[in-house]
Each structure stands twice: as structure tokens, then as C-alpha cells.
Amino acid sequence: MKRNKSTLLRLVSYTKPYAPLLVLSLISAAVSVAVSILIPLITGYAIDQMVESGVNFKKLMDYIYILIGMIALGALSQWSLSACTNALTFKTVRNIRNTLFQHINNLPLKYIDGKRQGDLVARISSDIDQVSEGLLQGFTQLFSGVLTIIATLAMLFYINWLIAVAVLVLTPLSLFVASFITKRSHKTFAQQAVKRGEISGYVEEIFSGHKLVQAFNQEESCGEDFARLNKQLYDCGFKSQFYGALINPCTRFVNNLVYASVGIVGALIAIGATSSSFGLKPGILSTCLMYANQYTKPFNEITGVITEIQSAVAASSRIFAVLDEPIEISDENNEVITDCDGTLDLKDVCFRYVDDRPLIENLNLAVRQGQKIAIVGPTGCGKTTLINLLMRFYDVNSGQILVSDKDVRTLTRQSLRDCYGMVLQESWIFEGTVKDNIAYGKADATLEEIQNAALLAGAHDFIDKFPDKYDTLLTENGDNLSQGQKQLLCIARIMLTHPPMLILDEATSSIDTRTEMKIQEAFYTIMQGRTSFIVAHRLSTIRECDVILVMKDGNIIEQGSHAQLLDRRGFYYELYNSQFQNS
Secondary structure, eight states, X not given: XXXXXXXXXXXXXXXXGGHHHHHHHHHHHHHHHHHHHHHHHHHHHHHHHHHSSSOOHHHHHHHHHHHHHHHHHHHHHHHHHHHHHHHHHHHHHHHHHHHHXXXXXXXXXXXXHTSOHHHHHHIIIXXXXXXXXXXXXXXXXXXXXXXXXXXXXXXXXXXXXXXXXXXXXXXXXXXXXXXXXXXXXHHHHHHHHHHHHHHHHHHHHHHHTHHHXXXXXXXXXXXHHHHHHHHHHHHHHHHHHHHHHHHHHHHHHHHHHHHHHHHHHHHHHHHHOTTSTTOOOHHHHHHHHHHHHHHHHHHHHHHHHHHHHHHHHHHHHHHHHHHXXXXXXXXXXXXXXXXXXSOEEEEEEEEOSBTTBOOEEEEEEEEOTTOEEEEEOSTTSSHHHHHHHHTTSSOOSEEEEEETTEEGGGBOHHHHHHTEEEEOSSOOOOSEEHHHHHGGGOTTOOHHHHHHHHHHHTOHHHHHTSTTGGGOEEOGGGTTSOHXXXXXXXXXXXXXXXXXXXXXXXXXXXSOHHHHHHHHHHHHHHTTTSEEEEEOSSGGGGTTOSEEEEEETTEEEEEEOHHHHHHHTSHHHHHHHHHHTTO
């Protein structure tokens, strides 16, 4: 319960920038409640004008005019309440979603790699929507309900304390029923939020690899796994909805007892002691009955909102769990490197993803300006890990990485990464024009610069065949392009930025042999005078490199040119011949 209270208070803190809307919504709610409290009283007075020694039309019409004015005021306050609540909710949710998205962007890559993308997407989308629909929308309804209960009870005491006591005696029973069920439903709502995230992650995972699912005939297996997760979500949802559904009818039963008790007690008082201090006129008795119904109605509304609030609290906890993850250590006071000369040194570098699993141990490397460094080795030897360390996606556990004789940990990440141009094995295309995708790293690039980069990458020919050429709209993930075309666009993207150092991580793996030859020529041109790191499995692409690093189990076991390594007849020799033994 303390954790839930903390979550609620933290969520409310996001409404501070919109405090005027919150205040206005509370004022509107208070006015609406005040009108709803006064209308039964005025109605009772009007009824009494029709049953006491003839109809007093003048007073009756006065009360009718007052009622019309109150009804209009009530309608206006309800509209204001709705408008302010909606504005407050949407602005707050927008603020939370922006904060969460920016926070995820600033989280270490280690956290992102350890989470299912679909689960993170669910937290940004469905969990925040749940907060909007459940907690924030229900807040003013909860405030109005509590205010109505207090005001109604006060009016009953004002009219006749015996009736008020009869109502007050039965109130704890309603509260006990709601509290009893709510405590048992929270756990199921928390489980439901977790399972919703799991199923979102699984769906995203399967859809992203749908071709492979079909290629390996795993449709039935995936369907079974999805059915299992869906069954778990169903079980959690059924239990939570079962408990939630119990609240309203149980509370309504108790509330009907309240209404009946007011009718019975009020009737006995009206019949037995009309002229006494405890007497009730017929109109005022009808007012008490309306108050009894008005008193019980907020309990029904509040308990109906509790189900949504429970789900929203669980969703909020998942959102704040991400926001509580520590972001990358701030480097705003670090040096901004503006004179990168392309030299790089690794000194006794050690790195482990998991503390008890060594990966890179005591790695030393000296790279001079303009050198072309190839990194080869079997899968899992540490090639991509080395690239992650160069870019500071991960920091070394010990040792140093120096760029232009400066420790990368003393430099801002942004300026360090500006020193590199990176083409990955997996091409990434976002929804936008061809021009926008190529200019992703240089937003102010001219069309001429973009076209020149595309020409160097060998992408201009196929782009020129599109109906809208460089203004052609690409779909998400570039589904309207071939894999080779997507890779060419990514290469053009990096050629546009002209960085002092290049990282090519299997950059030509998805390109046919003929196109590969053109790309190699383009790479040769762009690599002139630039330090280049080339991660490759196809050893034919690295013959012209100055230095080839052969990695195994996180260590450089061989180093030299292509010819030198072949002459040594070592591990590289075996790798090379395994690829070209039939050539």
C-alpha cells in the first residue's frame, strides 16, 4: 500500500506544470457538487408549497426559476469539469510519454539489449494509455464522489440527525466490502500488466521475424506459444475483472439498505411526530430520500473507478520502473573533441558483459591515422564487442581506449561518436523519403550533396528509377526496398557525413557480388586518409587492408597484412582456406 501511495503521489507530481487546469477542474467539481446538493433541497421546498393549505403558485414559481438556474449552472460546471480534466489528462500523459521516451534514449545500451523491445513499446503506449484512462480520468470523479458524500451527509445532519445517524451506521459496511475486494484485486491487476507487456514483446518479436517463422514452418509452434501467453493473460484478466466486478453489486446492495433505512426512519418520524422538533414535512422527506440516493451513488461510481485505478497503478509502476533505471553517466563536463586525427590506442583493455564470463582480456592495439584495420574471427570472438567499446556503447571494465591520445571516457559521447561513421550489418530505414534517410546524419545537407553520396554508394541508379526519385516515401523498415538497396542507402548515409574514422560492420553482407565490387571501389575512395575498421566474415573483402586483426576468445592472436598472415599458415590461413578451398 505504501508503494501504491508513492506511485500515486509521483504521478500527481507530473500535473504540476498544469496546476491551473487542476485547480479549475477541482473548482468546477465543487460547484457541480454544490448544485447537486442544493437541487434536492429546493425541490423539497417546492413540493411543500403544493401540499400545505393549497398551492402557493408565487413561491412555487420562484423555486422553479431557482431550479432552472441551478440546472444550467450544473450543466456549465460539468462541461468545464470535463474540458479541464481532458486537457489536464492529455497534457500530463504527453509529458510522461515524452519523459519516458527521452529516458529510454539515454539508457545504457546494456539495459536495452536486456529487454524485449515489445515490452518497452508496451510501456510507452498501452501502459501510459491505461494511466490516462484509469487514474487521471478517475481522479476528478473520485474527488467529486468524496465531496458529494461529505456534503450530503452534512445536509442530512442539518435536516434531521436521526436519519443522518441511520445512514452513517450503514456506511462502514459499504466501505468494508469495497476495501476487502480491492486489496485482493490489486495483485491480479499487477500480474495482468506484466503479462500484457510479455505478450506485446512476443508479438513484436514474431512479426519482425515473420519470414523466418514461415521459412522454418514454425507457425504452429508460435501459435502454441502465443496461446500459452494469451491464456496466462486471460487468467490474470479474468481474476482481476472478477474481483472488480464484485465491488459494484456488493456495494450497491449495501447502498440499497441505506436508501431503505432512510425511507423507513423518515416515514416513521413524519408520521409519528409531525409537529415535534424531529418532524418532517413531506417535501423535506422526499429531499432526504433524494439525498440517500445521492449519498449512495458516489460509492457505486467510486468502486467502479477502483478497477481502472488498480490497473492504472500497476501500469504506472511499470513506467516508473523504467524511469528509475540509471541513465548513462553524464558527460556534459567532458571535453568536446574537435580535432580527431584518426589515431587510436587500446591499452590493456578488459571487458565482460557478465562478471563471471571473461570476453576481452588485456587487449592492446595501436592504430595510426589512415590505416585500414580489418577485424576477423569466429562468431563470438569479440569483433562486434570491440566496435561497441570504440563507440562507447559500453565502457571498458579496465584499461584505456585513446582517440587522438585522449581517453574516450574524458570525452563527450556525442563528440566521440561524431568521429566515426558507422555502417552496420543490419540496415535501418525509417518511414520517410529517400532524401531524409540519406541525410539522417546531416540534416542540413543539400540535394546535390545527397545525390553525390548516393552516386558514391552506387545507390543513385535505383533511386533515379523511382517515380518520385529522392522524394519517394519509404515505409517503416524499408519494406518496399530490397535488402541490398537498404544497405546501399545506409552506406550513402555515412558517405554524406565524411567522418575522420569509419566502422564497417559487415557492411556489404547483403549485397550481390557485382554491387559489392562497386561498393569496394567507393569504400576505397572514401577511406583514403581516414582510419577504418572493417568487421568481415568474407575475407575476400579485406585483402587490401593495412592490418588484419585475427581475434579468438577476446584476444588478438594474429596480426599483420593479408600476405603476411597467409605466409604464417596459422589460424587466419585456416579461415581463409576454409572459404576458398574450392576456388
